[in-house]
Amino acid sequence: MxxxxxxxxxxxxxxxxxxxxxxxxxxxxxxxxYDSLRRFSQVLDIVEQxxxxxxxxxxxxxxxxxxxxxxxxxxxxMMDKDEFKQMQETNVGKFSGIGVEITTLNGIVTVVTPIxxxxxxxxxxxxxxxxxSIDGKFTDQMTLSEAATLMRGKKGTELTLLILHKNSNSPxxxxxxxxxxxxxxxxxxxxxxxxxxxxLTRFSENTFSDLRKEIDEAMKKSELKGIVLDMRNNPGxxxxxxxxxxxxxxxxxxxxSMKGRDxxxxxxxxxxxxxxxxxxxxxxLVNAGSASASEIVAGALCDQERALIVxxxxxxxxxxxxxxxxxxxxxxxLTVALYYTPSGKSIQAEGIVPDFEVLxxxxxxxxxxxxxxxxxxxxxLESDRAKKNAQSVQNIESKELLENDNQLRxxxxxxxxxxxxxxxx
Numbered sequence: 001m002x003x004x005x006x007x008x009x010x011x012x013x014x015x016x017x018x019x020x021x022x023x024x025x026x027x028x029x030x031x032x033x034y035d036s037l038r039r040f041s042q043v044l045d046i047v048e049q050x051x052x053x054x055x056x057x058x059x060x061x062x063x064x065x066x067x068x069x070x071x072x073x074x075x076x077x078m079m080d081k082d083e084f085k086q087m088q089e090t091n092v093g094k095f096s097g098i099g100v101e102i103t104t105l106n107g108i109v110t111v112v113t114p115i116x117x118x119x120x121x122x123x124x125x126x127x128x129x130x131x132x133s134i135d136g137k138f139t140d141q142m143t144l145s146e147a148a149t150l151m152r153g154k155k156g157t158e159l160t161l162l163i164l165h166k167n168s169n170s171p172x173x174x175x176x177x178x179x180x181x182x183x184x185x186x187x188x189x190x191x192x193x194x195x196x197x198x199x200l201t202r203f204s205e206n207t208f209s210d211l212r213k214e215i216d217e218a219m220k221k222s223e224l225k226g227i228v229l230d231m232r233n234n235p236g237x238x239x240x241x242x243x244x245x246x247x248x249x250x251x252x253x254x255x256x257s258m259k260g261r262d263x264x265x266x267x268x269x270x271x272x273x274x275x276x277x278x279x280x281x282x283x284x285l286v287n288a289g290s291a292s293a294s295e296i297v298a299g300a301l302c303d304q305e306r307a308l309i310v311x312x313x314x315x316x317x318x319x320x321x322x323x324x325x326x327x328x329x330x331x332x333x334l335t336v337a338l339y340y341t342p343s344g345k346s347i348q349a350e351g352i353v354p355d356f357e358v359l360x361x362x363x364x365x366x367x368x369x370x371x372x373x374x375x376x377x378x379x380x381l382e383s384d385r386a387k388k389n390a391q392s393v394q395n396i397e398s399k400e401l402l403e404n405d406n407q408l409r410x411x412x413x414x415x416x417x418x419x420x421x422x423x424x425x
Contacts, residue, residue: 065078069333079330097118098119098159099118099181100114112235129166152178153178154178200229204237229283229284234289249277251277253304256339258337260337282301290315318349360406
């Protein structure tokens with residue numbers, strides 16, 4: 001796997017803490033606003049002395065830090081020890097909860113996307129749904145970290161959400177049971193001879209290596225004629241994982257760039273030609289639940305004219321967060337840059353617009369689906385052609401997948417025609 005330079009930010013207060021052996025040293029710049037610091041100290045003293053209930057100074061300072069980060073943007077946050085541990089678990093793909101990625105829109109905790117095969121996904125929670133309360137606690141004053149912490153918990157424990165579905169006028173109560181969130185983030189299935197559906201549900205530490213293994217296994221069985229890379233409802237994850245995956249399909253050129261506060265400091269990530277680069281025709285599926293790292297991959301493949309983008313406009317999260325561990329076991333997640341596609345476009349609040357817009361259509365009812373039914377599958381397994389069962393089952397599963405997914409059907413037809421389309425160009 002190619003190594004990439006990580007984006008690093010120097011914070012004087014953090015460095016001072018380490019240099020002092022874990023004790024914070026006071027680092028004051030020449031342009032410190034002493035009046036603001038004095039006002040903060042005065043308010044702290046007043047609250048500590050006169051608030052109706054006794055409150056400890058560390059609690060007040062923790063609250064002030066959380067409020068300061070929350071006021072910056074929806075993705076910056078101050079995390080306590082438990083929240084920081086949970087974020088680390090998320091990045092390696094091991095945690096229990098209901099499986100939903102959230103953000104804040106107009107101060108309301110809102111679903112970016114449910115993670116596939118999780119309690120939230122199975123309960124019908126969709127991108128754009130608003131979470132009004134968690135176990136009776138209203139979310140209007142919660143930080144994202146606090147909301148995420150409440151929704152996580154031990155496998156098998158129950159949780160009640162008050163959900164306002166997108167385009168609905170009245171909220172509904174949804175009861176869920178927490179479960180282990182799937183560790184594997186990659187699924188591969190052969191749709192037709194040589195044409196594969198590659199599903200990425202998230203970008204974790206293992207996504208790149210898992211995808212490489214899955215594709216290598218697929219190539220042993222069939223000639224690789226085309227790939228539909230499905231990143232619908234993929235909320236993102238690790239930027240490095242996204243860069244590595246984009247590099248699998250690119251031999252050269254820029255994958256993405258990052259620019260900090262002044263726009264002067266820029267990091268650029270470029271593709272590197274490798275002997276195992278995938279050169280097969282490629283179509284990428286996205287929708288409104290495709291965010292962050294998903295948009296990095298889609299944007300790179302689109303701008304480099306390596307793939308056709310199909311589906312719906314993406315979420316539009318074009319900011320980069322650094323996760324900074326602090327000496328006391330807490331952590332800071334801070335937005336430090338915006339990322340840009342190879343053409344220099346920022347997708348922040350804009351998203352990736354597909355080459356072919358294909359809106360999602362609800363699957364046909366079972367009674368209307370003439371070609372494949374569950375009873376057909378059962379009868380076939382009971383037939384005399386046992387040696388062909390495995391291949392037959394896979395064929396039926398692929399047909400069912402295509403029957404129930406109009407966007408995937410279009411993507412498959414496009415990837416089969418893509419060599420012809422490219423020649424016309």
